[in-house]
Amino acid sequence: MENWIKVCELEDIPQLGARVVKGKSCEIALFREGDRIYALHDKCPHKGGPLSQGIVSKGRVTCPLHGMNIGLEDGRAISPDEGCTETFSVRIEEGAVYISL
């Protein structure tokens, strides 16, 4: 059973930008590209860089520390890099953003 939690309004997340959600166990980065929102564990599989601080484009985020590209949809590093970071389900309802942990 999914447990949806409201985190913010869509407007709170800048276009091609991100916000960080602090949960009890970990920090989650919410990314926005167009009207799509993606939620990823805010931790790069390479050396733990905060993905939320990277540049967003083409459905990926470029890690701010050493430039690895991570797919926003599946959390996988784009070839030839390797690695994977956890993703979370996101729902948008009446302009509000919900995530499921």
Add this chain to the structure above:
Amino acid sequence: MQKLKLVVVGNGMAGMKVVEELLKIGPDLYEITVFGAEPYPNYNRIMLSPVLAGEQKFEDIILNSLGWYEENGIRLHLGKKVLRIDRQRRIVEAEEGMEVEYDRLLLATGSSPFILPVPGRDLDGVIAYRDIQDTEKMIETAEKHRHAVVIGGGLLGLEAANGLRLRGMDVTVVHLASWLMERQLDRHAGKMLQCELEKRGLKFLLEKKTEALLGNEGRVCGVRFSDGGEIPADLVVMAVGIKPNTQLAESAGIHCNRGIVVDDTMQTFDPKIYAVGECVSHRGTSYGLVAPLFDMAKVCANHLAMMGIGRYAGSFTATKLKVTGIDLFSAGKFEGDEHSEEIVLNDVAGGVYKKITIRDGKIVGTVLYGDTVDGQWYFRMLKEGQDIGEIRGNLMFGQSHLGNAGHEGRVQASSMTDDMEVCGCNGVCKGTITKAIKEKGLFTLEEVRKHTKASSSCGSCTGLVEQILASELGGGYSPKTSAEKPLCACTEHTHADLRKAIREEKLLSIPEVMAFMNWKTQNGCSTCRPALNYYLISTWPHEAMDDPQSRFVNERVHANIQKDGTFSVVPRMYGGITNPEQLRRIADVADKYRVPMVKVTGGQRIDLLGVRREDLPAIWSDLDMPSGYAYGKSIRTVKTCVGTEFCRFGTQDSTGLGIMLEQAFDRMWAPHKVKMAVSGCPRNCAESTIKDVGIIGVESGWEIYVAGNGGIKAEVSQFLAKVKTKEEAMEYSGAFLQLYREEAYYLERTVHWIGRVGLDYARSRVAEDEENRRALYQRLLYALSGERDPWKSVVERERKPLFESLMVEA
């Protein structure tokens, strides 16, 4: 939309490069059918030499596996030759009566070896050196027979001869000219090469014309020359040149002139038909090396994808022999004439010979033997037409004697063993790089960066990586100059094109630039967006939109990100001067926010390290000091010494000028970071000679130096001008910086920019042209007017929330 039909004739390196590029930029446009006369998927032809020499296997040199064709939905017909093109019906006919329709046709038929028209050329055991089959035949023959004769002492012939020798044959190379590789080497280098190859057991017969091949029961048994001499031969390899495969095109009535004639868009005489590779003739030239063919392929793919930009304007090519242990490099017009001059270094005992041919102050050709480390450097200057006046005296000693940080000052890749580290940032060894080049079929620096990470961080090992590429790929490697490289994979345009369009079309936002310049991606990428953002705000200050999401994190949050995701805070201390009150505030902030480390930086100020993102606005507010821009492509510090105020040697008020400069140019964005210094006398305690702008006070005024660098590659700054007053020093420095801001490419520091355009250029615009200097300076002051301190605006305006995290209860 119904897909168009693209038929490719020729499953070789050029044709498949077009297909690869096309799949990248227009994956859904075409239904692709490929015909290949050879029964193999596309392989790396240039690696046949290492295969023959026993250094690699056939499996290793496949570039596109059968699975690749399948995954990309390409219909592949192997072992099928196309026999006819019917241009009216737009159909190609292949062997066994097969017919396929096309909307676009690509001819990439390569070339065939030229076979000397001598009696006996059809005998068994007489072959050329072109494909896998020939190579297999040589390997087989080497097992059973003894005498090999290679006709032709060019690149291909020597690689064949070397391979056969390594496989145990007794090899004689027969050559018509009086020295080897006469089209790439001068006599001297040719003789050195011959000497080295003789030491390895090869024999040479020069100035010999082959008259007939002698046979015995259908198999070759000897070679006879025009002077009557004869030698035994069980195998004859003809390597006397190639001729473009144009029969198919010619029979279809397509204009050919030695090659298939194409224009700068790779279109043939029939607009539905394109051609690339060795089979074409472009502006009267046919190429026989992969680097130019790949350039053609890119342009061709662009036009097939209907993007309609990109022109192929011809290539300069360089040569390198792929015989392990022999270092040889050649490029351009190395044989001088009455208009040129030569610089020659000839170290007979050391086995080193270098010749650089110069015309009108520019390199037009070079031959290097024994020490080819600087080949790519000379080649790049040749291609860029760089004026070498300034460096002429040092040219022969190479780029390397200055040394790079991070790999033990090593400059020669060939002397490194496989387990030695090439890239100090990412810990990549030489062996990893050579392996990736061979196994993954890499051809460019970008590809090596992508696959191995070598040279992808600070870039100081780029030279070494280029050497490794050149030695693996022979002439197949061609370094790109920044002027001809597209900004990134999202566009075909170069930095220069983009700067020009933004200026001339008055483009004011990133989406406008992307629309106007036909961007291939919707939102660009982390390479192009920051560059475009800089070009916009530097070209149209107060008008263009500054887009925070197109800035790297540091510039977005006005602090430097650390390895653990925290940030550092460096407030400005103009000219390195502080006071007890500021120090007290810094100390209080450090206590209050539990800053883990307070450090004095190399830039004469104080760094608070390990600050949490959420605390940044509060710290800035408590500090109440301006941002030090330690995170930005902007003015960093102006280092000063004590000068006349206190120092017994001081001739000028260096501290005062330093503070003036830092205050005036504070908040100035630039293509890269900018560091300045002012010293009060030639003892130069502020290290002005390794700064982007360094000023040294002397009795009679100030000397201004520019384009120095103290980082990855230490580079001493060069003299720009001498002035009398502080005001003049401000104006000259400002004008120089504005020229840099307007014309350099993003991420190019002053030293690299000046390396590209020459100091004379900067001098002529800044020092010698008063009107222009004033105008530049005014434009800088205009750009800086009204710029607000970024920390203050975060604190005072509503931008704080972006620094805070959202809290949830789970």
